[in-house]
Amino acid sequence: MAGPLGHPQNWLETMGDTLKSIHKLGLVCSLGCGLVACGGGGGGDGGNPVSPPVGPTTYTQAAPVAGTSDVFSTAEVDDSNNAISGSYVQTVASVNPDGSYTLTQVDPSNDSPIVNGIDYHFNSATLNFDGKGHETGASFTAADGAVQTCTFTLESGGHPYPWSVGQSFALTVQESCNPGSSQLLTESGSVASLESVTVPAGTFMALKLQTTESWTDSNGQNIVEQITHWADPSHSLFTIKTVIAYTRSGNVPAHYVNSQTIELQSRSSN
Secondary structure (H helix, E strand, O other), rough: OOOHHHHHHHHEEOOOOOOOOOOEOOOOHHHHOOOOOEEEOOOOOOOOOOOOOOOOOOOOOOOOOOEEEEEEEEEEEEEEOEEEEEEEEEEEEEEEEOOOOEEEOOOOOOHHHHHEEEEEEEEEEEEEEEOOEEEEEEEEOOOOOOEEEEEEEEEEEEEOOOOOOOEEEEEEEEEEOOOOOOOEEEEEEEEEEEEEEEEEOOEEEEEEEEEEEEEOOOEEEEEEEEEEEEOOOHHHHHOEEEEEEEEEEEEEOOOOOOEEEEEEEEEOHH
């Protein structure tokens, strides 16, 4: 499970115009958010599956178990080199017969640090996924009770399925939010390797994805994310770790996040 990646942790960026802020990691999270977009951060990105070449080991999205919870830590570094830390819990709320499922995300501490005018309050979220782990929609609830609902519609391309090391992908997704705006997201990347990764929850053999994701927000800011994402093939391809670096141009705000790291802290089973 992810933290979209904004991404998955969904802190409220007061300079933006949406409750979800940068939830774009949902796109890369088609494996393990279930594998980005939050994006930072996004995405109903099933598309037309591309079969892997004959021979390599393949990995599919196993239906998760309702009641399973993952605890994640988050660490952001802003343009003034301030370090902002947080955490959230992601729980499998329900699983349908077709393998689709719903996750909930909450911050039990309900912290709301404000740094350089950005409120890093974690907005509670409900995230919907299809049976291949592709995010199809999400809703976010702010501290004052206001709710924003977003849908993700594939416009072109798609992620390969099942996954195997060496595959590449490219896609565009329309993100539409109410209240809020519509944005076209582009993503390209590859399944780089199966490798060992260590986080506070332990050491895992994980699929490593390297992805570039870009979009223009409603204020005219162009955002490019370089995302490295590790997903657990033994646990429904849920997130183990995500590292994001941001590049910004156009109407860039006075202060912003430069990088984000999400790590699995612990895991409980139902």
